[in-house]
Amino acid sequence: MPLATTRRTGLVDQVIEQMRTAIATAEWKVGERIPTEPELVSALGVGRNTVREAVRALAHAGLLEVRQGDGTFVRATSEFSGALRRLVGSELREVLQVRRTLEVEGARLAATNRTDDELRDLTTLLTDRERLMQARDYEVGVDKDAEFHLAVVRCSHNTLLAELYQGLTEVVRASVAATVRETPHKANIDHRGLLEAITHRDPDRAAAEAAGFLDELLAELDRSEDL
Template sequence: MPLATTRRTGLVDQVIEQMRAAITSGEWPMGGRIPTEPELVSALGVGRNTVREAVRALAHAGLLEVRQGDGTFVRATSELSGALRRLCGTELREVLQVRRTLEVEAARLAATARTDAELTQLTALLAARDEALGARDWSRLIDTDTAFHQLLVRCSHNRLLAELYDGLTETVAASVAASVDRDVPPAEHISHTGLLDAIRDRDPDRAGAEAGGFLDELLQRHAAPAEPAD
């Protein structure tokens, strides 16, 4: 019996590692639904119970989310990112506060660490974002705005910071969507031109101030309701 238990545990661990690799490599993208249980059984050559144990373990670690009747989805790229996501919750103000904590330092680091190729990519993404805003293409605006911030954080060249932020991709996208005011003219929307200029000029103080400034503006828009007077 001990030998059988050891072999079984080892098999589950192997499946967990294979599934984790599919998540971290991007084979299973953030927010996407992973293959069904029968598909995993066939692809991995193991039994249903082994797959279920592996899914349960990764869900407990925060990498997967099981939605009854809908499937299992990628929730984070690492245990650390999953923990951060649970901690920040789903309240918009909490998400914006966490974003500010991460993005201000990322902008400061990116101003000195970014490469010329990354600057070109940032410039192209911001142009696509502003084009979508001008066309009132809200879906594309959300996608390009989220991608711009993700790339900016990666430009910090701090792997831990980037991993934490990548684990919040869905949450960040949701906060972008919730912050888009479809009733105001495009010219009155928040601009990231100043942020890009600071990174282009390799000015970390200005980059940090620009990143904090637009997030502070969003936080003011979504201020917590005042406590009732006694």
């Protein structure tokens, strides 16, 4: 990622902005390690202290995670997303509960408000997701699953709901990955019922389908904790 050489005024703020842009545009992807400090110093034409201050600020905002001895990694794509990740925490149960709250209403509204073009996009996403999960390509399949759920919420045409859910993209993906890791037989959980409900503009069924698989995951989590 070629970074523009900074001007000599407001160096820390300029470096923060360039690094934030690299994250937001997926030049640096979530989960990946960013360039080393010497590499950033060379690319930006600034001192080590400036780079360290910028990294410290972005880590405080939740976008970066500094792992001693291992490097600095992208944790979230925006301050909003980083804040939500801290709020929700890493507990799978809490993430699933928050997902349920947003996805049920998103599905209900999607069944009423979706367009034909959006329906075609949903169908393609779900087909790709199923193919990847069946092939046990879980890493890419998890990404496609998260894209599908985000697309459903966007079909609600409720801007605020979609923005809230967008901010949860990383934790949604993490929850899907955790589910696949802890209960691999759930990797290809069936979402065709949800797609059919949205296709037939049935908001009650769409809400029930969205709640159903998340309730099932929560119940399985309860059972595993009781063992």
